[in-house]
Amino acid sequence: MSFAAAKAATSDPIQSVSVPSYTRLTAKPDPHVAYTVAVSLPTRTYSIQQRYSAFAALHHELAASCGAPPPADLPPKHPGSWFLAPLAAARDLTDAQLDERRVGLERWLRAILADRDPRWRSSRAFKDFLAAPPEGNPAGAGAGGPDAGSRDWTATAWTAEHAAVEGSARTLRTTLDRRDAQLLASSSSAHATAKEAKTALVDLVRRIGDLARGLQVLAKDGITDGELQRRSALVQRLQGEVEELGRKAGSGPRAGAGRASANGAAQGGGDEPPTAARQALLGEASAGRAPARVLGAAAAASLETPETRPLDNGGIMQLQQQYMDEQDSKLEALTAALRRQRHLGEMINAELALQEDVLDQLDAGTDRVKGKMKDAQKQMKRL
Template sequence: MPSLDISIPSASTNSTGAKPYTAYTIQIRAPLRTRSLQKRYSDFVAFDKTLRVQAGAAPPAPLPAKSWFARTVGNDALTEERRRGLEAYLRAIDSSPDDRWRRSAAWRAFLELPEEGSTKSKVLGNIGLTASGGVVMDAATWLDMYGELKNQLREARLYLTKREQAQQAQAQHEAGANAKGALVQAGALIRALEEGLKGLSGGGRNGDEGAWGGVEKLGDGEVRRRRDMIGSAKKERDGLESVLSAMAVKSAASTSSSLSGTTAVASEGDKQGLFRGGAPGGRGRVLGAPAKETERTRELDNEGVLQLQRQIMQEQDEDVQDLTKVVRRMREMGVAINEELVLQNQMLDLLDNDVDRVQGKIDVARKRVDKIR
């Protein structure tokens, strides 16, 4: 487990309860964001006891000694000394070559860290929820997800390099499957980022207002910058997928050419294996037969196929939603045209009445003119 950048920059006195206490602010810095949380000295004591039990050994640095004078409100010198001791305690665990303390559940729970190895899975697991509107994405989460997208593209590039350098078919297949899985996950991340950017720019799915409720919006310049980031990542992903497809076609061509040049005769067992699982007599449909492989599923494992299926279903849902919007818009246009036609008919009726009235006046005027003559 990689080490963190942990510090305790300050301590404050909380007097809201019946008994005042000192709260220490723990700051955890990451490349994309910084988190802060507050803990009391009693929390450190409970954490230390649990950590000793789970790790089976004492931490590399002891907790600062407990002193009655440190409880005195306004004793800044003792509070500062304890703050430095607690900071040294956490940093000793974080920088220790032995990571058994950092891998314990107590360490993750105390610092409110995700489960081990779930930094990636947490982001990927929320993709479907984000795209469906179940999770509200803020600006910092968006950057975390973009960082995970870059990691997926980097992994896909590394696997493609391994596939190109591999000499055996099994190694090529494994590297290609891993690259395809990374690209599928990258595609899901791109769609989630696009959906999240709509919410951050005020174009979400929350009714006609089109905004994620309770999330601050980004400025137009920042929205354009992040949209360009998505565009460049999408181009990179498409390029890597094209390279993978070309590798697959090249591998299939070389395999077929090698098979066409062989003179080996199929054994009786091989012949029987061709019809194994079929209907009696070799006719009829075989229930539960595997689906035909395509270029998109050729080098995917079970998890990759499942992720690809979710991606296709999500794309279909988005197409249905777009179609629903078009049909609703056409219906609104039809209703508006009908209302306009009704209004025009009423105006024509009024014009017809005015013409009849004016025609009657003209007839009366002509009769009077005839009498004068």
């Protein structure tokens, strides 16, 4: 393999793809079979569900947009399905027939991914079908995420954004762990790390709200009730995880706790503190002089601020603790907002279940009215 080919292979976010299973979905009014597509990226794996008609539409779109059909043939519809109703065709196929189709779909996807000609796997339609992240962001965990307020939500776009939010949550957990370690070591970068975690937490709350609003758009576009409930459960799980991250962000260790315990163990409790020893050595000449911190020119230009410049080490620790207390109060407000969003999601689920019951009752009532109309027509004919 040449250097250019190797570079192109490593820059491609999709590493492998498979179709490990299928699921029979019997929810009305659109019962069908959904095939699980597992996608492997350089840093994570995820799965989506697509029906056979989506594979067929992608095949035709790739043939039209790329100037040639894909390198492998799509498995055809089973001959017996032509004699069945459109909504019940895949549902009434046997397990052996569905498994044969699953193997064929997997072979079709892998042929596109492994072909030397990259035009099919590089097309936007193929990446949208697999809900792959954009080029340059293989992890799918960008800080800002897509602009949910100005985008058109589709099922694949929603799945990609959900995967990106999950990646951002994992990144935030790593950032909080790093902040805790810096606080225990009394590092001066703990405040910047805590601020970064706070910004990421606010962004996560916003993006989870965008996912909830995206579900409302998908519900209006006609997504099935079962799929809508599954995605609502995913949003609720994300809300619970972010609530836990909010509690973790608000309950960090006190700055310098690890260093203080280490110093106490080293001193043994009976020796004079180092600060007192230094004051005794310096004498009365330095007794009336306020303690100060001496930094180099580069450090002073990059670290010092008007608030920290006149403070000594103790003042810096107090100011840092004050900042942490303020962040704790803001994080508590964010946690309360997350609880409200989770409650709203539960209410949406309850409303969906109620509407489904109402639709079932309406169908039953329609059937009864049709029966009565037929009886009435028969009596009119007799008369």
